[in-house]
Amino acid sequence: MSNLGNFVWGIADQLRGVYRPSQYGNVILPMTILRRLDCVLEATRDEVRALAAAEARPEILDVKVRRQFGLNFYNTSDYDLARLKKDPDGLRNNLIDYISKFSANIDVFERFKFENEIATLEENNRLYIVVSQFADIDLHPDVVSNAEMGDLFEELIRKFAEASNETAGEHFTPRDAIRLAVDLVFAEDGDALTEKGVVRSVYDPTAGTGGMLSVADEHLKSRNPDARLNLYGQEINDQSYAICKSDMIAKGQDAGNIKRGDTLADDLFAGRTFDYCLSNPPYGVDWKASQDAVVSEYKHGGAYSRFPGGLPPVSDGQMLFLQHLATKMRPVEDGGGRAAIFLNGSPLFSGGAESGPSEIRRWLLENDLVEAIVALPTNMFYNTGIATYIWLLDNTKQPERVGKVQLIDGTDLYAKMRKSLGSKNRELTEAHRDTILRLHDEMADNERSKILTTDQFGYWTITVERPLRLNFACTPERIDRALASKPLKSIDPVQLLAALEAFGTETYINREAFLKALSPILGQHRVLVTTAQRKALWLALGEQDDTADICRDKSGNPEPDPALRDTENVPFPYNGNADGADGRDATIEAYFNTEVLPHAPGAWVDTAKTKVGFEIPFTRTFYKYQPPRSLEEIDADLEARIARVLQMLREVEA
Structure with a gap:
């Protein structure tokens, strides 16, 4: 398969000078999928043409082709690649006719803007050469299976992403990170996934080039060749959508399961839920373009809203995708679902009590949807070196996990790459993934893994007032x-x-x-x-003036001094509280009497201003105190450095 991939990519030699290496994929990828479709339709082409001539209604033709030939796509043009070669002079117009007469669900050539590439190739006398070489490759399913075709397309996608490394990270998630996410999302269904004929569904609302879906499919097939994974995805970027859809067609998936559109503004799988959900949404990207639709759904969607926890600041839409995945998991009564999503550190702690992010965390934790959060090493992704995390969600937790969240610190589990790819210079090896999976499976509680109850993430923000003097x-x-x-x-x-x-x-x-x-x-x-x-x-x-009399209102109550007003966060578990939110009054009183009153006599809590908040203090949970060096050690170090400087000065003077 590697040889075939090199051969297909080798056709790019004909593009040298006309295209930059980062642009080769604009021609190679659509031509590869065109040749695959050309081969798949070869046996039924004449019959489909005859059927199309007798049936003008596309929706009826779709049904007839599917029923008679078992195909979920077709082409009604008089051309194919072999016939196109026979008319070099009319090649441009005939090729455009060919790609324009695929069934409506094959819209990848339009999204690749392939007509523009056809024009460029013809103007530079490359069109006939490229079409001829692709026409000579046999990509018929009897020769290249769906699995092998998927591997071929994956290899081409990787080469394309590496060639255009400066922007690859936007739509291409590193495979080592994806494999860990897929391993985690499949972790609880090990036995079920080995059953003969098992069918499962996977959904990615930010599908990009389809890497998440492809790795999930590959992973399940490696464990159970008889299993079938139905892949679904939505992607907003035209070219990424075209690549993803092409990859799914190459794998024999239903082309209609990959849709193009803004997931936040328009859920094109509304009403559908899935066994598994995967996503790597954009970090720190605003959702202004989707704001009207999102706000409307939040306010009026009721039980069908994808954003039941609340709305984050419009400057960052990560937590909208987080909620979207939580609501797209298969319902508990239908067997439940699992999800994995890559996020940066912001969703763990951003926003104070009762802010949008805090309320979203509250909704997730109070509904016991968060199973685990894994901290990844920095410099894992192509376009960012910041800290990233995998959130693992499950709406049917195993009994031992109910009411608990596992935090796993994998920040030091990585191998240095010999060659950096953008910001990515670290990777997770199979051994590192196995370590994280073992920690997850064992529910370990050690220096790398902590098991916390959902209540431990809650707190009350109390307003402490001091008298006005x-x-x-x-x-x-x-x-x-x-x-x-x-x-x-x-x-x-x-x-x-x-x-x-x-x-x-x-x-x-x-x-x-x-x-x-x-x-x-x-x-x-x-x-x-x-x-x-x-x-x-x-x-x-x-x-x-601390010595002045207290200013009092008409009822004789002390008036608060706004300048001395302060807030304190009281953790739910403080003073051994095991009742969570129900233990509010007693816990706050204990905290106030112990932590505040001794330092601020005369202070009181304005109970009307108390707010509930939730945060996940990942870094604090794994913090290890490093005592400062002793003064003797510091003095010795300084003396050694001074002595070295003096020696260098003597050498210069000499």
Whole structure:
């Protein structure tokens, strides 16, 4: 198969000079799939043409072709590659006629914008050479099986991705990372997947070039040759969609199962759920283009909404894809489903309590959908060196996993690559994947793996208030502050200045006493103030003073000082709380009495402002304290370096 791949790619030698190496795939990939379709249709071409001549309605023709010939695509043109070779002068128009008369589900040539390539090839006298060489390759299913054809196309895709390395990472996920995700998503169904004739479905809403789907198919076939995996995907990028769909056709999959469109704005598999879901969505990419549709579905979708947990900031759509996958898993009553998705670190912790990201985490954890999260090494992907994670979801967890989440630290499990591919200079070997799978299977609790209950990710954000204590005086600085206060601008500044200067500079530590003394002075100078202006006035003339009396409201309750207001996060499990959210009041009280009150006497919690939050502190969970070096060790190191510098200076002077 490698030789065949090299032979097909070798035709690219004819493109040298006309195309850059990064552009070879624009010709090689569509021509390869065209030749495969050409060979598949060879035996039934004449009969299908006759059938098409008698049936003008495409929807009826689709059914008849499928029923009579077992094909889910066809072509009604009078041409094929062999016949095209016989008319070099009309090759361009005839080839365009040929690719335009495939059934509607074969839209890959349009997405490849292949007519443009045909024009370029003809203008540079390369069209006949390329078509002739492809026509001489036998890619008939009797010669090259679906599995072998899939391997061939995969090899071509990889070569194309490597040749266009500067952008490959956008739509091409490294195979070592995919294999780990596929291993994890299949991990709990080992026995079921070995049954004879088993049929499963896999879905990727960000299909790219189809790598996730291909590796899943390859993995299952390696374990059970009799198994069938129906592959489904949606992709927004034209060329990636064309490559993915072509790859699925090459593998004998139903071409209609790969759709082009914006997954967030328009779920083209609405109402469908799947046994397995896989995705590597874009990181840190905004979803403004999909915003209207997403917000509408969130607000009005009800039980059918794909975003039941909430909406993240419009600047990053990762957590929309995370929820989308969670809702596309097969329902529990139908056997359940599993999903794996690559995300960066942001979905673990971004957003405070009751923010969009926090509420999404809350929905996932309270519904016990998160089975495990695996931290991958940095520099694993082509277009980013940042930390990445695999989230593993399951809506029918094994009994021992119910109510628990496993965190696995695989950040140091990698091998250095001899040659970097973009940002990727590290890879997961089979041994590394086996280590992670073993940790997952054993539910180990050690330095690489932690088992936490879902409650351990929850916390309450409490608002701690401290009493307002101010002293008051009409000093020049404070008077200037009062005159500059916006609410007091409507008062005659001359009258206000005269009243405040007449008050004197005596300092008061009690607000009521100060206002009682100030009111008659204001009246004498005909300064009338509203309730709001009165507050603005004493705020401008007051300064924080821990020795002053507490300012109280009409009911005698202490007023809070906004400048001293603080928030604290109280973990659900604090003080041994085993009741989760139900243990709120007692847990918060215990935390406040122990952690706050000793340091802030007189403080209190404003219970009306308490919020619930969820975060997954992955880094903190695996943090290992490294004690600083001793002073003696640091001094010795400095002395050694100074001695080395002095020695170098002596050598220069000599």
